[in-house]
Amino acid sequence: MSGGLLVAGTTSDAGKSVLTAGICRWLHRQGVKVAPFKAQNMSNNSAVVVGPDGRGGEIGRAQAMQAAACGLAPDLRFNPVLLKPGSDHASQVVLLGEAVDTVTAGNYRELRPRLAGTAFSALAELRAAYDVVICEGAGSPAEINLRAGDYVNMGLARHAGLPTIVVGDIDRGGVFASMFGTVALLDPADQALIAGFVINKFRGDLGLLQPGLDMLHRVTGRPTYGVLPWELDLWLDAEDSLAYGRVLGRPAAPYGTDWLDVAVVRLPRISNATDVEALATEPGVRVRLTVEPAELAAADLVVLPGSKSTVADLAWLRETGLADAVLAHAAAGKPLLGICGGFQMLARAIHDPVESRQGSVPGLGLLPIEITFDPRKTVRQSAGTAAGDVPVRGYEIHHGYVSATDPTLTPLLRHTDGSAEGALLAAVHGTHWHGAFESDGFRRRFLTEVARLAGRTGFRAAPDTAFAAARERTLDLLGDLVEEHLDTDALWRLIEAGPPAGLPFIPPGAPPV
Numbered sequence: 001m002s003g004g005l006l007v008a009g010t011t012s013d014a015g016k017s018v019l020t021a022g023i024c025r026w027l028h029r030q031g032v033k034v035a036p037f038k039a040q041n042m043s044n045n046s047a048v049v050v051g052p053d054g055r056g057g058e059i060g061r062a063q064a065m066q067a068a069a070c071g072l073a074p075d076l077r078f079n080p081v082l083l084k085p086g087s088d089h090a091s092q093v094v095l096l097g098e099a100v101d102t103v104t105a106g107n108y109r110e111l112r113p114r115l116a117g118t119a120f121s122a123l124a125e126l127r128a129a130y131d132v133v134i135c136e137g138a139g140s141p142a143e144i145n146l147r148a149g150d151y152v153n154m155g156l157a158r159h160a161g162l163p164t165i166v167v168g169d170i171d172r173g174g175v176f177a178s179m180f181g182t183v184a185l186l187d188p189a190d191q192a193l194i195a196g197f198v199i200n201k202f203r204g205d206l207g208l209l210q211p212g213l214d215m216l217h218r219v220t221g222r223p224t225y226g227v228l229p230w231e232l233d234l235w236l237d238a239e240d241s242l243a244y245g246r247v248l249g250r251p252a253a254p255y256g257t258d259w260l261d262v263a264v265v266r267l268p269r270i271s272n273a274t275d276v277e278a279l280a281t282e283p284g285v286r287v288r289l290t291v292e293p294a295e296l297a298a299a300d301l302v303v304l305p306g307s308k309s310t311v312a313d314l315a316w317l318r319e320t321g322l323a324d325a326v327l328a329h330a331a332a333g334k335p336l337l338g339i340c341g342g343f344q345m346l347a348r349a350i351h352d353p354v355e356s357r358q359g360s361v362p363g364l365g366l367l368p369i370e371i372t373f374d375p376r377k378t379v380r381q382s383a384g385t386a387a388g389d390v391p392v393r394g395y396e397i398h399h400g401y402v403s404a405t406d407p408t409l410t411p412l413l414r415h416t417d418g419s420a421e422g423a424l425l426a427a428v429h430g431t432h433w434h435g436a437f438e439s440d441g442f443r444r445r446f447l448t449e450v451a452r453l454a455g456r457t458g459f460r461a462a463p464d465t466a467f468a469a470a471r472e473r474t475l476d477l478l479g480d481l482v483e484e485h486l487d488t489d490a491l492w493r494l495i496e497a498g499p500p501a502g503l504p505f506i507p508p509g510a511p512p513v
Contacts, residue, residue: 025479057097254284256460304342
Protein backbone atom coordinates (compact mmCIF):
# COMPACT_ATOMS: atom_id res chain seq x y z
CA MET A 1 0.00 0.00 0.00
CA SER A 2 1.01 3.64 -0.37
CA GLY A 3 -1.40 5.40 1.93
CA GLY A 4 -1.40 8.65 3.80
CA LEU A 5 -3.35 10.80 6.22
CA LEU A 6 -3.16 14.40 7.41
CA VAL A 7 -3.90 15.14 11.07
CA ALA A 8 -5.02 18.78 11.27
CA GLY A 9 -6.23 20.69 14.32
CA THR A 10 -8.68 23.39 15.22
CA THR A 11 -5.86 25.24 17.02
CA SER A 12 -2.23 24.93 17.98
CA ASP A 13 -1.77 22.42 20.83
CA ALA A 14 -5.07 20.72 20.01
CA GLY A 15 -3.40 17.30 20.10
CA LYS A 16 -2.06 16.89 16.56
CA SER A 17 1.40 15.72 17.63
CA VAL A 18 0.22 13.11 20.12
CA LEU A 19 -2.55 11.82 17.83
CA THR A 20 -0.05 11.50 14.97
CA ALA A 21 2.31 9.60 17.26
CA GLY A 22 -0.52 7.38 18.49
CA ILE A 23 -1.65 6.49 14.96
CA CYS A 24 1.98 5.81 14.04
CA ARG A 25 2.43 3.46 17.02
CA TRP A 26 -0.87 1.68 16.25
CA LEU A 27 0.16 1.11 12.62
CA HIS A 28 3.66 0.04 13.63
CA ARG A 29 2.11 -2.61 15.89
CA GLN A 30 0.15 -3.91 12.89
CA GLY A 31 3.38 -4.49 11.02
CA VAL A 32 2.90 -1.49 8.73
CA LYS A 33 6.02 0.31 7.52
CA VAL A 34 4.97 3.79 8.60
CA ALA A 35 6.73 7.17 8.85
CA PRO A 36 5.75 10.58 10.29
CA PHE A 37 5.92 13.88 8.43
CA LYS A 38 5.45 17.54 9.25
CA ALA A 39 6.15 19.85 6.33
CA GLN A 40 6.90 22.90 8.49
CA ASN A 41 7.28 23.12 12.22
CA MET A 42 7.73 26.29 14.27
CA SER A 43 9.41 25.29 17.50
CA ASN A 44 12.58 25.80 19.52
CA ASN A 45 12.36 22.23 20.81
CA SER A 46 14.49 20.34 18.32
CA ALA A 47 16.39 17.07 18.08
CA VAL A 48 19.71 16.37 16.37
CA VAL A 49 19.68 13.88 13.50
CA VAL A 50 22.74 12.57 11.71
CA GLY A 51 22.12 13.15 8.00
CA PRO A 52 23.24 10.94 5.11
CA ASP A 53 26.44 12.99 4.78
CA GLY A 54 27.34 12.29 8.42
CA ARG A 55 26.66 15.85 9.58
CA GLY A 56 24.23 16.72 12.32
CA GLY A 57 20.96 18.41 11.44
CA GLU A 58 17.82 19.50 13.29
CA ILE A 59 14.19 18.44 13.18
CA GLY A 60 11.32 19.20 15.52
CA ARG A 61 11.39 17.24 18.76
CA ALA A 62 7.85 16.01 18.13
CA GLN A 63 8.89 14.39 14.84
CA ALA A 64 11.76 12.59 16.59
CA MET A 65 9.20 11.28 19.09
CA GLN A 66 6.88 10.23 16.26
CA ALA A 67 9.78 8.43 14.56
CA ALA A 68 10.31 6.44 17.76
CA ALA A 69 6.60 5.56 17.69
CA CYS A 70 7.23 4.08 14.22
CA GLY A 71 10.28 2.15 15.43
CA LEU A 72 12.50 4.36 13.28
CA ALA A 73 15.60 6.46 13.77
CA PRO A 74 14.83 10.16 13.11
CA ASP A 75 15.21 11.29 9.49
CA LEU A 76 15.69 14.88 8.29
CA ARG A 77 12.86 14.33 5.79
CA PHE A 78 10.37 13.82 8.63
CA ASN A 79 10.45 17.60 9.24
CA PRO A 80 12.05 19.26 6.19
CA VAL A 81 11.31 22.84 7.28
CA LEU A 82 11.89 23.95 10.88
CA LEU A 83 11.40 27.58 11.89
CA LYS A 84 13.10 28.51 15.18
CA PRO A 85 11.76 31.83 16.53
CA GLY A 86 14.45 34.15 17.88
CA SER A 87 12.11 37.10 18.40
CA ASP A 88 8.52 38.11 17.76
CA HIS A 89 9.44 39.08 14.21
CA ALA A 90 12.14 36.70 12.96
CA SER A 91 12.88 32.97 12.87
CA GLN A 92 15.88 30.96 11.83
CA VAL A 93 15.09 28.72 8.86
CA VAL A 94 16.36 25.14 9.15
CA LEU A 95 15.99 23.36 5.80
CA LEU A 96 16.56 19.59 5.79
CA GLY A 97 18.43 19.99 9.04
CA GLU A 98 20.68 22.93 8.10
CA ALA A 99 20.26 26.55 9.15
CA VAL A 100 20.09 28.44 5.84
CA ASP A 101 18.42 31.81 6.42
CA THR A 102 16.38 34.06 8.68
CA VAL A 103 12.74 34.60 7.83
CA THR A 104 10.57 37.58 8.68
CA ALA A 105 7.06 38.57 7.70
CA GLY A 106 8.65 40.67 4.97
CA ASN A 107 10.65 37.96 3.19
CA TYR A 108 8.63 34.82 3.96
CA ARG A 109 6.70 35.13 0.71
CA GLU A 110 9.96 35.11 -1.25
CA LEU A 111 11.28 32.06 0.61
CA ARG A 112 8.03 30.10 0.60
CA PRO A 113 8.30 28.50 -2.89
CA ARG A 114 11.71 27.05 -1.98
CA LEU A 115 10.42 25.78 1.37
CA ALA A 116 7.30 24.27 -0.19
CA GLY A 117 9.29 22.57 -2.94
CA THR A 118 11.63 21.01 -0.40
CA ALA A 119 8.70 19.81 1.72
CA PHE A 120 6.82 18.31 -1.24
CA SER A 121 9.94 16.51 -2.46
CA ALA A 122 10.61 15.08 1.00
CA LEU A 123 7.04 13.79 1.26
CA ALA A 124 7.26 12.18 -2.18
CA GLU A 125 10.45 10.37 -1.17
CA LEU A 126 8.87 9.11 2.04
CA ARG A 127 5.73 7.89 0.28
CA ALA A 128 7.91 5.94 -2.12
CA ALA A 129 9.86 4.36 0.73
CA TYR A 130 7.09 3.60 3.25
CA ASP A 131 3.69 1.92 3.18
CA VAL A 132 2.01 4.81 5.01
CA VAL A 133 3.01 8.38 5.89
CA ILE A 134 1.06 10.07 8.68
CA CYS A 135 1.34 13.83 8.25
CA GLU A 136 0.82 16.45 10.92
CA GLY A 137 -0.49 19.90 10.11
CA ALA A 138 0.46 23.14 11.85
CA GLY A 139 -1.80 25.55 13.70
CA SER A 140 -5.22 25.40 12.06
CA PRO A 141 -6.15 24.77 8.41
CA ALA A 142 -8.76 27.55 8.75
CA GLU A 143 -6.17 30.33 9.04
CA ILE A 144 -7.60 31.75 5.84
CA ASN A 145 -5.25 34.73 5.83
CA LEU A 146 -2.41 32.23 5.29
CA ARG A 147 -4.13 29.81 2.89
CA ALA A 148 -2.53 31.17 -0.27
CA GLY A 149 0.84 29.47 -0.50
CA ASP A 150 0.11 27.08 2.39
CA TYR A 151 2.07 23.85 2.15
CA VAL A 152 1.61 22.31 5.59
CA ASN A 153 -2.18 22.07 6.05
CA MET A 154 -4.73 21.93 3.22
CA GLY A 155 -2.10 23.00 0.70
CA LEU A 156 -0.24 19.80 1.53
CA ALA A 157 -3.45 17.75 1.51
CA ARG A 158 -4.43 19.11 -1.91
CA HIS A 159 -0.94 18.54 -3.32
CA ALA A 160 -0.74 14.93 -2.12
CA GLY A 161 -4.45 13.98 -2.15
CA LEU A 162 -4.46 13.31 1.58
CA PRO A 163 -7.63 12.56 3.53
CA THR A 164 -7.71 14.84 6.57
CA ILE A 165 -9.04 14.46 10.08
CA VAL A 166 -9.46 17.46 12.38
CA VAL A 167 -8.67 17.11 16.08
CA GLY A 168 -10.09 19.51 18.67
CA ASP A 169 -9.28 20.00 22.36
CA ILE A 170 -12.57 19.83 24.26
CA ASP A 171 -10.85 20.97 27.47
CA ARG A 172 -10.60 24.49 25.99
CA GLY A 173 -14.35 24.68 25.38
CA GLY A 174 -16.20 25.46 22.17
CA VAL A 175 -15.01 22.32 20.42
CA PHE A 176 -18.14 21.82 18.28
CA ALA A 177 -18.13 25.42 17.07
CA SER A 178 -14.43 25.25 16.26
CA MET A 179 -14.81 22.00 14.33
CA PHE A 180 -17.80 23.22 12.35
CA GLY A 181 -16.12 26.57 11.71
CA THR A 182 -12.89 24.93 10.58
CA VAL A 183 -14.74 23.10 7.81
CA ALA A 184 -17.09 25.97 6.92
CA LEU A 185 -14.23 28.43 6.35
CA LEU A 186 -12.54 26.23 3.75
CA ASP A 187 -13.13 26.38 0.01
CA PRO A 188 -14.97 23.47 -1.69
CA ALA A 189 -11.82 21.63 -2.81
CA ASP A 190 -10.34 21.77 0.69
CA GLN A 191 -13.61 20.72 2.32
CA ALA A 192 -13.73 17.68 0.05
CA LEU A 193 -10.63 16.33 1.84
CA ILE A 194 -11.93 16.80 5.41
CA ALA A 195 -13.19 13.32 6.27
CA GLY A 196 -14.09 13.72 9.93
CA PHE A 197 -13.10 14.64 13.47
CA VAL A 198 -11.41 13.43 16.64
CA ILE A 199 -12.10 14.99 20.03
CA ASN A 200 -9.19 15.15 22.47
CA LYS A 201 -8.88 15.48 26.28
CA PHE A 202 -12.45 14.50 27.18
CA ARG A 203 -13.36 14.10 30.85
CA GLY A 204 -16.77 12.89 31.88
CA ASP A 205 -19.68 10.78 30.69
CA LEU A 206 -19.44 10.02 26.98
CA GLY A 207 -23.20 9.59 26.89
CA LEU A 208 -23.64 13.29 27.64
CA LEU A 209 -21.34 14.14 24.71
CA GLN A 210 -23.02 11.86 22.18
CA PRO A 211 -25.89 14.23 21.20
CA GLY A 212 -23.28 16.83 20.22
CA LEU A 213 -21.39 14.29 18.13
CA ASP A 214 -24.60 13.29 16.39
CA MET A 215 -25.52 16.89 15.62
CA LEU A 216 -21.99 17.63 14.35
CA HIS A 217 -22.40 14.69 11.97
CA ARG A 218 -25.77 15.98 10.77
CA VAL A 219 -24.61 19.55 10.10
CA THR A 220 -21.28 18.63 8.48
CA GLY A 221 -21.96 15.20 6.96
CA ARG A 222 -18.77 13.97 8.62
CA PRO A 223 -18.34 11.50 11.47
CA THR A 224 -16.31 11.76 14.63
CA TYR A 225 -13.81 8.90 14.53
CA GLY A 226 -13.44 8.80 18.27
CA VAL A 227 -13.07 10.63 21.57
CA LEU A 228 -9.71 10.46 23.35
CA PRO A 229 -9.84 10.76 27.13
CA TRP A 230 -7.86 13.18 29.24
CA GLU A 231 -4.60 11.43 30.12
CA LEU A 232 -2.27 12.93 32.72
CA ASP A 233 0.71 10.81 31.70
CA LEU A 234 1.11 12.38 28.24
CA TRP A 235 3.66 15.11 28.94
CA LEU A 236 7.02 13.86 27.64
CA ASP A 237 8.58 15.32 24.47
CA ALA A 238 6.42 18.43 24.34
CA GLU A 239 6.63 20.25 21.02
CA ASP A 240 6.64 23.61 22.79
CA SER A 241 7.17 24.69 26.41
CA LEU A 242 3.69 26.27 26.37
CA ALA A 243 2.33 22.70 26.44
CA TYR A 244 3.62 22.40 30.02
CA GLY A 245 1.70 23.49 33.07
CA ARG A 246 3.54 24.84 36.07
CA VAL A 247 4.57 21.38 37.27
CA LEU A 248 5.90 18.76 34.85
CA GLY A 249 4.26 15.37 34.98
CA ARG A 250 2.99 13.77 38.16
CA PRO A 251 5.82 13.67 40.71
CA ALA A 252 5.98 10.28 42.42
CA ALA A 253 6.61 9.97 46.15
CA PRO A 254 10.30 10.15 47.10
CA TYR A 255 12.41 7.03 47.25
CA GLY A 256 13.96 8.42 50.44
CA THR A 257 12.39 10.84 52.92
CA ASP A 258 13.14 14.22 51.30
CA TRP A 259 11.80 15.87 48.14
CA LEU A 260 13.94 17.93 45.76
CA ASP A 261 12.34 21.12 44.46
CA VAL A 262 13.58 22.19 41.00
CA ALA A 263 12.69 25.62 39.58
CA VAL A 264 13.20 26.08 35.83
CA VAL A 265 13.13 29.65 34.57
CA ARG A 266 10.60 29.91 31.73
CA LEU A 267 12.63 32.17 29.45
CA PRO A 268 10.73 34.11 26.77
CA ARG A 269 12.66 32.31 24.01
CA ILE A 270 13.21 29.03 25.84
CA SER A 271 14.55 26.19 23.70
CA ASN A 272 14.72 22.47 24.35
CA ALA A 273 12.77 22.77 27.57
CA THR A 274 12.51 19.00 27.26
CA ASP A 275 15.94 18.76 28.96
CA VAL A 276 14.30 18.85 32.39
CA GLU A 277 11.72 16.17 31.61
CA ALA A 278 14.20 13.46 32.61
CA LEU A 279 14.58 15.07 36.04
CA ALA A 280 10.80 15.09 36.41
CA THR A 281 10.58 11.32 35.87
CA GLU A 282 12.52 10.74 39.10
CA PRO A 283 10.55 9.91 42.29
CA GLY A 284 10.72 12.74 44.79
CA VAL A 285 11.76 15.40 42.25
CA ARG A 286 9.25 18.19 41.69
CA VAL A 287 10.07 20.21 38.55
CA ARG A 288 8.20 23.45 37.87
CA LEU A 289 8.56 26.22 35.34
CA THR A 290 8.37 29.72 36.75
CA VAL A 291 8.85 33.42 36.07
CA GLU A 292 8.63 34.40 39.75
CA PRO A 293 11.86 35.45 41.56
CA ALA A 294 10.37 34.37 44.91
CA GLU A 295 10.01 30.80 43.66
CA LEU A 296 13.73 30.62 42.94
CA ALA A 297 14.48 31.47 46.56
CA ALA A 298 12.53 28.42 47.75
CA ALA A 299 14.06 25.99 45.23
CA ASP A 300 16.77 23.43 45.92
CA LEU A 301 17.99 23.57 42.31
CA VAL A 302 17.54 26.43 39.85
CA VAL A 303 17.85 25.68 36.13
CA LEU A 304 18.54 28.22 33.41
CA PRO A 305 17.50 26.27 30.30
CA GLY A 306 18.41 26.75 26.65
CA SER A 307 17.50 29.92 24.79
CA LYS A 308 17.18 30.79 21.11
CA SER A 309 18.24 34.34 22.00
CA THR A 310 20.76 34.26 24.85
CA VAL A 311 21.52 37.97 25.12
CA ALA A 312 17.88 39.06 24.87
CA ASP A 313 16.77 36.53 27.48
CA LEU A 314 19.62 37.55 29.77
CA ALA A 315 18.41 41.16 29.55
CA TRP A 316 14.90 39.91 30.42
CA LEU A 317 16.31 38.10 33.47
CA ARG A 318 17.74 41.40 34.69
CA GLU A 319 14.60 43.41 33.93
CA THR A 320 12.35 41.01 35.85
CA GLY A 321 14.54 40.64 38.94
CA LEU A 322 15.17 36.98 38.17
CA ALA A 323 18.89 37.62 37.63
CA ASP A 324 19.18 38.93 41.20
CA ALA A 325 17.33 35.86 42.45
CA VAL A 326 19.71 33.57 40.53
CA LEU A 327 22.73 35.40 41.97
CA ALA A 328 21.32 35.18 45.50
CA HIS A 329 20.66 31.47 45.07
CA ALA A 330 24.26 30.89 43.95
CA ALA A 331 25.66 33.12 46.73
CA ALA A 332 23.86 30.93 49.26
CA GLY A 333 25.80 27.93 47.94
CA LYS A 334 22.70 26.27 46.51
CA PRO A 335 22.99 24.32 43.25
CA LEU A 336 22.50 26.08 39.94
CA LEU A 337 22.46 24.52 36.46
CA GLY A 338 22.79 26.29 33.12
CA ILE A 339 22.10 24.36 29.89
CA CYS A 340 23.27 25.71 26.52
CA GLY A 341 21.99 29.32 26.43
CA GLY A 342 21.56 29.18 30.21
CA PHE A 343 25.18 28.03 30.53
CA GLN A 344 26.27 30.95 28.35
CA MET A 345 24.46 33.40 30.65
CA LEU A 346 26.63 32.24 33.57
CA ALA A 347 29.80 33.55 31.88
CA ARG A 348 31.73 36.71 32.74
CA ALA A 349 31.15 38.09 29.24
CA ILE A 350 29.25 37.20 26.07
CA HIS A 351 30.57 38.39 22.69
CA ASP A 352 27.72 38.15 20.21
CA PRO A 353 28.02 39.65 16.72
CA VAL A 354 25.75 36.90 15.32
CA GLU A 355 22.50 36.23 17.18
CA SER A 356 21.71 39.53 18.92
CA ARG A 357 24.44 41.54 17.16
CA GLN A 358 24.95 43.51 20.36
CA GLY A 359 28.68 42.90 20.57
CA SER A 360 30.06 42.31 24.06
CA VAL A 361 27.73 42.25 27.07
CA PRO A 362 28.38 41.21 30.68
CA GLY A 363 27.12 37.82 31.77
CA LEU A 364 26.08 36.86 35.28
CA GLY A 365 29.73 36.26 36.19
CA LEU A 366 29.15 32.99 38.02
CA LEU A 367 31.66 31.05 35.92
CA PRO A 368 35.16 32.26 34.91
CA ILE A 369 34.56 31.80 31.19
CA GLU A 370 33.75 33.94 28.15
CA ILE A 371 31.40 33.03 25.33
CA THR A 372 31.83 34.04 21.69
CA PHE A 373 29.21 33.50 18.99
CA ASP A 374 30.21 32.10 15.61
CA PRO A 375 28.10 32.23 12.42
CA ARG A 376 28.70 28.51 12.01
CA LYS A 377 26.22 26.55 14.07
CA THR A 378 27.35 23.54 16.08
CA VAL A 379 24.81 20.74 15.56
CA ARG A 380 25.99 17.30 16.63
CA GLN A 381 25.39 14.31 18.82
CA SER A 382 27.84 13.97 21.69
CA ALA A 383 29.04 11.28 24.05
CA GLY A 384 31.46 11.11 26.94
CA THR A 385 31.66 10.68 30.69
CA ALA A 386 31.03 12.49 33.94
CA ALA A 387 33.02 12.11 37.14
CA GLY A 388 35.52 9.98 35.28
CA ASP A 389 33.43 6.87 34.66
CA VAL A 390 29.71 7.66 34.29
CA PRO A 391 28.65 7.40 30.62
CA VAL A 392 26.70 10.36 29.23
CA ARG A 393 25.13 10.99 25.83
CA GLY A 394 23.61 14.24 24.58
CA TYR A 395 23.42 16.59 21.64
CA GLU A 396 24.53 20.14 20.89
CA ILE A 397 22.74 22.97 19.05
CA HIS A 398 24.42 26.35 19.52
CA HIS A 399 26.26 29.26 17.91
CA GLY A 400 28.15 30.23 21.07
CA TYR A 401 31.30 28.52 22.28
CA VAL A 402 33.66 28.88 25.22
CA SER A 403 36.38 31.23 23.95
CA ALA A 404 38.21 31.88 27.24
CA THR A 405 38.34 29.96 30.48
CA ASP A 406 40.27 29.60 33.70
CA PRO A 407 42.54 26.57 33.12
CA THR A 408 41.92 25.36 36.67
CA LEU A 409 38.14 25.21 36.15
CA THR A 410 36.70 21.70 36.53
CA PRO A 411 34.79 20.43 33.48
CA LEU A 412 31.31 19.07 34.14
CA LEU A 413 31.71 16.42 31.43
CA ARG A 414 34.34 15.08 29.10
CA HIS A 415 33.98 14.07 25.46
CA THR A 416 35.06 10.58 24.49
CA ASP A 417 38.35 12.07 23.26
CA GLY A 418 39.00 13.45 26.75
CA SER A 419 38.36 17.11 25.91
CA ALA A 420 36.49 19.21 28.46
CA GLU A 421 32.79 20.07 28.20
CA GLY A 422 30.98 22.55 30.38
CA ALA A 423 32.09 23.76 33.78
CA LEU A 424 31.67 23.04 37.47
CA LEU A 425 32.53 25.60 40.13
CA ALA A 426 31.33 24.91 43.69
CA ALA A 427 27.55 24.50 43.25
CA VAL A 428 27.37 26.09 39.76
CA HIS A 429 27.06 23.61 36.88
CA GLY A 430 26.99 24.42 33.16
CA THR A 431 27.01 22.51 29.88
CA HIS A 432 26.17 22.96 26.20
CA TRP A 433 24.82 19.40 26.06
CA HIS A 434 21.09 18.91 25.72
CA GLY A 435 19.59 15.57 26.68
CA ALA A 436 22.38 14.63 29.09
CA PHE A 437 19.95 13.81 31.90
CA GLU A 438 18.36 11.08 29.80
CA SER A 439 21.51 9.09 30.74
CA ASP A 440 20.24 7.35 33.86
CA GLY A 441 23.53 6.98 35.73
CA PHE A 442 24.52 10.61 35.19
CA ARG A 443 21.08 11.86 36.24
CA ARG A 444 21.24 9.88 39.49
CA ARG A 445 24.79 11.07 40.24
CA PHE A 446 23.80 14.69 39.52
CA LEU A 447 20.66 14.60 41.69
CA THR A 448 22.57 12.99 44.55
CA GLU A 449 25.09 15.85 44.44
CA VAL A 450 22.29 18.43 44.20
CA ALA A 451 20.66 16.95 47.29
CA ARG A 452 23.95 17.11 49.20
CA LEU A 453 24.54 20.74 48.25
CA ALA A 454 20.94 21.68 49.08
CA GLY A 455 21.04 19.94 52.46
CA ARG A 456 18.35 17.42 51.54
CA THR A 457 20.01 14.58 53.40
CA GLY A 458 16.94 12.35 53.18
CA PHE A 459 16.78 12.38 49.37
CA ARG A 460 17.75 9.18 47.58
CA ALA A 461 17.88 8.76 43.82
CA ALA A 462 15.79 5.76 42.83
CA PRO A 463 18.04 2.98 41.49
CA ASP A 464 15.69 1.76 38.77
CA THR A 465 14.26 4.81 36.96
CA ALA A 466 14.92 4.36 33.23
CA PHE A 467 14.09 7.35 31.06
CA ALA A 468 14.10 5.41 27.77
CA ALA A 469 11.56 2.98 29.24
CA ALA A 470 9.38 5.90 30.37
CA ARG A 471 9.36 7.25 26.82
CA GLU A 472 8.43 3.84 25.42
CA ARG A 473 5.57 3.57 27.92
CA THR A 474 4.29 6.92 26.71
CA LEU A 475 4.37 5.79 23.08
CA ASP A 476 2.62 2.54 23.95
CA LEU A 477 -0.01 4.49 25.87
CA LEU A 478 -0.64 6.60 22.77
CA GLY A 479 -1.05 3.47 20.67
CA ASP A 480 -3.41 2.03 23.29
CA LEU A 481 -5.56 5.16 23.24
CA VAL A 482 -5.91 5.01 19.45
CA GLU A 483 -6.79 1.30 19.49
CA GLU A 484 -9.29 1.62 22.32
CA HIS A 485 -11.01 4.92 21.55
CA LEU A 486 -10.90 5.50 17.78
CA ASP A 487 -12.69 3.71 14.94
CA THR A 488 -9.53 2.09 13.60
CA ASP A 489 -11.41 0.25 10.81
CA ALA A 490 -12.58 3.63 9.48
CA LEU A 491 -9.03 5.00 9.78
CA TRP A 492 -7.75 2.04 7.75
CA ARG A 493 -10.26 2.81 5.01
CA LEU A 494 -9.21 6.46 4.94
CA ILE A 495 -5.52 5.63 4.75
CA GLU A 496 -5.99 3.03 2.02
CA ALA A 497 -8.73 4.61 -0.11
CA GLY A 498 -8.47 8.36 0.53
CA PRO A 499 -11.27 10.79 1.39
CA PRO A 500 -14.82 9.50 0.92
CA ALA A 501 -16.59 10.66 -2.22
CA GLY A 502 -19.56 12.98 -1.99
CA LEU A 503 -18.71 14.83 1.23
CA PRO A 504 -21.11 17.80 1.46
CA PHE A 505 -20.03 21.40 1.09
CA ILE A 506 -20.66 23.51 4.21
CA PRO A 507 -21.38 27.19 3.47
CA PRO A 508 -20.20 29.85 3.40
CA GLY A 509 -16.80 28.44 2.46
CA ALA A 510 -13.93 30.56 1.21
CA PRO A 511 -13.10 31.63 -2.33
CA PRO A 512 -11.26 28.87 -4.22
CA VAL A 513 -7.48 28.93 -3.83
